[in-house]
Amino acid sequence: MKIYGDKKVWFVTGSQHLYGPAMLKEVADNSAKIAAGLTAADSISAEIESKGVVTTPEEILDVCQAANSDKNCVGLILWMHTFSPAKMWIAGLSALNKPYMHLHTQFGAELPWGEIDMHYMNLNQSAHGDREFGYIGTRLRQERKVVVGHWERESVQQQIDNWVRAAMGWNEAKNLRIARFGDNMRQVAVTEGDKVSAQIQFGYEVHAYGLGDLAKVCDAVTDEEIAAQLELYKADYEIADEIFSDAHQLEMLQNEARLELGMERFMEEKGCKAFTNCFENLTGLSGLPGLATQRLMSKGYGYGGEGDWKTAAMGRIVKVMSKGREGGTSFMEDYTYHFGAKDQVLGAHMLEICPSIAGDKPKVVVERHTIGIKKDIARLLFTGATGPALNISTIDMGTRFRIIVNEVDTVEPPADLPHLPVAKALWEPKPSLEVAGAAWIHAGGAHHSVYTQGITTEQVLDFAEMANVETVVIDENTTVREFKQELRFNSVFYHLNQGI
Secondary structure, eight states: OTTTTTTTEEEEOOOOGGGGGHHHHHHHHHHHHHHHHHHOOOOOOSEEEEEEOOOSSSHHHHHHHHHHTTTTTEEEEEESSSOOGGGGGGHHHHHSSSSSEEEEOOSSSSSOGGGHHHHHHOOOOOOHHHHHHHHHHHTTTTEEEEEOOTTTSSHHHHHHHHHHHHHHHHHHHHHHHEESSSOOTTOSSOOOHHHHHHHHHHEEEEEEEEEEHHHHHTTTTTTTHHHHHHHHHHHEEEEEEHHSHHHHHHHHHHHEEEEEEEHHHHHHHHSEEEEEEEETTTTTSSSSSSSHHHHHHTOOOEEEEETHHHHHHHHHHHHHHHHSSSSSEEEEEEEEEEOOSOOOEEESSSSSSOOOGGGOOOOEEEEESSSSSSSSEEEEEEEBBEEEEEEEEEEEOSEEEEEEEEEEEEOSSSSTTTTTSSOOEEEEEESSHHHHHHHHHHHHHOOOEEESSSSSSSHHHHHHHTTTTTEEEEEEOHHHHHHHHHHHHHHHHHHHOOOO
């Protein structure tokens, strides 16, 4: 079974009755072979299910409506094997509420030069059949992915998988619930936002729950469950023997086990796959969760500190999109700078960095927490793995949402940080901190972000296109002047696109 289980992408092929039943049978056979071949490809992470050939407006509308109502269908790949007059597609595409990719390919790769006759030409008409189909998507002003090339080509299959993963993220967004334990950090602007607008735009729901209700679930965790959880910690992390021999440190570790099990139990009961909390709202809890939050993120939950539900939601979405791939995803904060021969950013947070990004085996320590509540808290220490990464920020512009992406290179710190009691990652923004920092600020990017080595910029763009959300990218080609101009053009486009 593919890594996304029962979730599928439908493969639908367009044709018409002009060519007769024998040719339509060839079209159907070829279509089924492409779907099976894509499913069999190691690089494609979900089943591509053949839904046969559609030849009339009624058949097209039926398959689009069926896709809308099928919970396991996350999107469609549409391909025109022959010429498929595009007026037939208007009703179906207008009704379709799942994302679709237009695959511009043909069944055979190379032309059999000595054998080509009009039968071959009529059968293999993707070169102009897909252009007819492409016109109607543009005329309907529909956002969609277009992938061009032979379906057996590795680069084409990689593009297909990127889109499939984005569709999985979009499906997750449409069904996601986020739990808010406490409110946003007081007086902070960027973590605020319109939750109703977010649900309309992205689909996810944001629900607030009382800390007292959470505390009751956490307090009900048994000593036996906590003991079993500590055995998992021993297996997963480096833990000094003194933590278990020192009564106080052991109590702090047990407290994290209690919080982890309690929070996970609470969220599972509520159907939530992401959460926020805030160090200013901890009444009834035994402290700000440290190791507990890190562990929950490593299990796939999205998280946002200080009530940042937009980052929590995107964290969960990115974790779904990167499922089965190397490279982790974490809540992150641009904490402090190193201005040197190469300007760098040291990313961290008070406690909550996900161990999925670790470059080495995390170590459990008990250290003093001094913000909001002053007490010892168990947490994981590690340094983020080196290599390319993204920082992703979702912000509420008041009239619309904007997703900001900065491509970065994560590097090893030039020296140890023996007195820093939190997990961290050190990166060099593209094209430079001077340009990236200015562009990020001009775009309104938050100090919180989703940091990931598990997905690509292309996948973020595919996801944003499905959500019809503005996206700006800061990469090696960015200049501040052109970036500011892009923001101005985007403001006009999205203002007009929303209508009156």
